[in-house]
Amino acid sequence: MTAPSAAHKPVRKSRAVKTLGFRIAALLVISIVVVVGLATLAARLVFHKPVDPEAVAPVARQIHILITLAERDPQAAREAGADVRDEPARGRVDPKASRFLKDMLAYTGRATDATVIREPNSPVLVASVRLKEGNWLVLSALDFSPPNVWPGFVAWIVLIVAGSGAISVLAAIKVTRPLRIIEEAVESVGPNGELPHIREDVGGNEVRATARALNRLSVRLKAAIESRMRLVAAAGHDLRTPMTRMRLRAEFLPEEERGRWLSDLEELDQIADSAISLVREESVSGDAETVALAPLLESLVADIAAADLPVTLGRVEEVDVCVGPLALRRALTNLIVNAATHGGGASVTLDIIESQAVIRILDEGPGIPESLIDQIFEPFFRVDLARRKTIPGAGLGMLIAREIIERLAGTITIENRDPRGLRQTISFPIAGVADGLLSAQDVECT
Incomplete structure (x- = not known):
C-alpha cells in the first residue's frame, strides 16, 4: 500500500478559471477589433478625398452640348451617335450617382431631371437626362462615386478577429496560469x-513565483x-x-x-x-483495504444494541468500499451512538446511489436549530449545555468521526428531518470506482 503521488492526482477542473480565461480573451479580441475598426473608419474619413466639382465639370459641359443638340435637332443628334428615347433607360437606379449627376448639371449650366442606372455585370453607368420635349437623352457615364469599401472592411475585420483571437487565447492562458496553479493546489489540500x-522549475517567472509562494x-x-x-x-x-x-x-x-x-x-x-x-x-492515515460494508454494519449495530442502546438496522445492500476498517468502525460507532443517545434511537440503512455507497443514520430526536447545524462538527459543541450533566461525553465524537470519514475519501452531511429528527448521510466511493480519485494523503487498496 503506497500513497499516490500528488503530481499524478487528478484535479477537478473549475469553471471559474476557464470562464475568466474566456473573458480575458474575449475582452482582448473586442478591444483590438474596436480599436482597429475605429482607426480604419477614421483613416477612411480623413484620407478619402471628395470629388472635386471642377474635375468633372468638362464632362458635364459635354453632356450639356449633347442636350442642346438633341433638343434643337433630334435627328442630327441621332446621326451624330446620340441615343434619344421616349423614356429613360431601364435598370437598377443608383440614387447616389443620380443625385451627383443632377448636381453637376445644375453646377455647370442647367438643372434637369436625370437618372443613372447600373447594368448587371458591367462597370459602366448609363445616364438618362430629360430633354425639354419630354424625351430622354441616354448616354454612358463615368462612375465618380466612391468605391464600396464594406466587403473589404468586413474581410479586414475577420482577419483581425482571427489573428487577435489566437493571440488573445495565448495571452489569457498565460495570464490565468498562476490562478490555475493556485486552484489546483487548493483542490489538492x-x-x-x-x-x-x-515544481518551481517550470513555466514563466510569474508561474515560478506562484509555485514558490505556495x-x-x-x-x-x-x-x-x-x-x-x-x-x-x-x-x-x-x-x-x-x-x-x-x-x-x-x-x-x-x-x-x-x-x-x-x-x-x-x-x-x-x-x-x-x-x-x-x-x-x-496524524495517522492507517491501512486501507476492501471492506464489505453490509457485514460491518450488521456487526456494529449488534454490538451497540447489546449495550442497551436503541438502534435498528434497516435496508442494507451488498457493496465494497476501500477504507480502513478499524477507523471506519470507530467513526460509525460515534455517529450511531450519538444518534441513539441524543435522538431517542437510531435506524441505519445502506444503499448504492450511482457510484457511491451511502449510509444513512436516522433518529427521532428534537433535531438541531438551523442556525446551529453548521456548528455540529466544532469541538465540544452541544446544542443544550445542560446535557453535560445528564449525558456523558467530551463533545469531540462528531469531529473525530468527520476527520476519519474525510481521510477515507468519504463525505458526511447532517440535516434535519421533517417533522423531527436528524439524518446523517455518509458516502464512500465504491471500491474500484474510486481508483485514481484519492487525495495525496489517502492510501490505496491493495
Missing part, C-alpha cells in the same frame, strides 16, 4: 491541511498544524498525572463530595482521551 509540493505556504501551514497537534496531545497527556492525583485525593473526601469529584474527573478524563484520539486521527 488534504484533510490534514497539507498542500502538495509544486510551497512556502505549505511548509508554514504544515508546521503550524503539527505544532497545534503536539500542543493538544501534550496537554491531553499531561492532564493525566494531575487527574490521577486528584482521583486519589478524592478517595479521602466525604461520601457526599466524593461522587461529584469523581464524576468531574471522569469527564476530564474523557476530554483528554478524545483530544489525544483526535490528534491520532489527524
Whole structure:
C-alpha cells in the first residue's frame, strides 16, 4: 500500500478559471477589433478625398452640348451617335450617382431631371437626362462615386478577429496560469491541511513565483498544524498525572463530595482521551483495504444494541468500499451512538446511489436549530449545555468521526428531518470506482 503521488492526482477542473480565461480573451479580441475598426473608419474619413466639382465639370459641359443638340435637332443628334428615347433607360437606379449627376448639371449650366442606372455585370453607368420635349437623352457615364469599401472592411475585420483571437487565447492562458496553479493546489489540500509540493522549475517567472509562494505556504501551514497537534496531545497527556492525583485525593473526601469529584474527573478524563484520539486521527492515515460494508454494519449495530442502546438496522445492500476498517468502525460507532443517545434511537440503512455507497443514520430526536447545524462538527459543541450533566461525553465524537470519514475519501452531511429528527448521510466511493480519485494523503487498496 503506497500513497499516490500528488503530481499524478487528478484535479477537478473549475469553471471559474476557464470562464475568466474566456473573458480575458474575449475582452482582448473586442478591444483590438474596436480599436482597429475605429482607426480604419477614421483613416477612411480623413484620407478619402471628395470629388472635386471642377474635375468633372468638362464632362458635364459635354453632356450639356449633347442636350442642346438633341433638343434643337433630334435627328442630327441621332446621326451624330446620340441615343434619344421616349423614356429613360431601364435598370437598377443608383440614387447616389443620380443625385451627383443632377448636381453637376445644375453646377455647370442647367438643372434637369436625370437618372443613372447600373447594368448587371458591367462597370459602366448609363445616364438618362430629360430633354425639354419630354424625351430622354441616354448616354454612358463615368462612375465618380466612391468605391464600396464594406466587403473589404468586413474581410479586414475577420482577419483581425482571427489573428487577435489566437493571440488573445495565448495571452489569457498565460495570464490565468498562476490562478490555475493556485486552484489546483487548493483542490489538492488534504484533510490534514497539507498542500502538495509544486515544481518551481517550470513555466514563466510569474508561474515560478506562484509555485514558490505556495510551497512556502505549505511548509508554514504544515508546521503550524503539527505544532497545534503536539500542543493538544501534550496537554491531553499531561492532564493525566494531575487527574490521577486528584482521583486519589478524592478517595479521602466525604461520601457526599466524593461522587461529584469523581464524576468531574471522569469527564476530564474523557476530554483528554478524545483530544489525544483526535490528534491520532489527524496524524495517522492507517491501512486501507476492501471492506464489505453490509457485514460491518450488521456487526456494529449488534454490538451497540447489546449495550442497551436503541438502534435498528434497516435496508442494507451488498457493496465494497476501500477504507480502513478499524477507523471506519470507530467513526460509525460515534455517529450511531450519538444518534441513539441524543435522538431517542437510531435506524441505519445502506444503499448504492450511482457510484457511491451511502449510509444513512436516522433518529427521532428534537433535531438541531438551523442556525446551529453548521456548528455540529466544532469541538465540544452541544446544542443544550445542560446535557453535560445528564449525558456523558467530551463533545469531540462528531469531529473525530468527520476527520476519519474525510481521510477515507468519504463525505458526511447532517440535516434535519421533517417533522423531527436528524439524518446523517455518509458516502464512500465504491471500491474500484474510486481508483485514481484519492487525495495525496489517502492510501490505496491493495
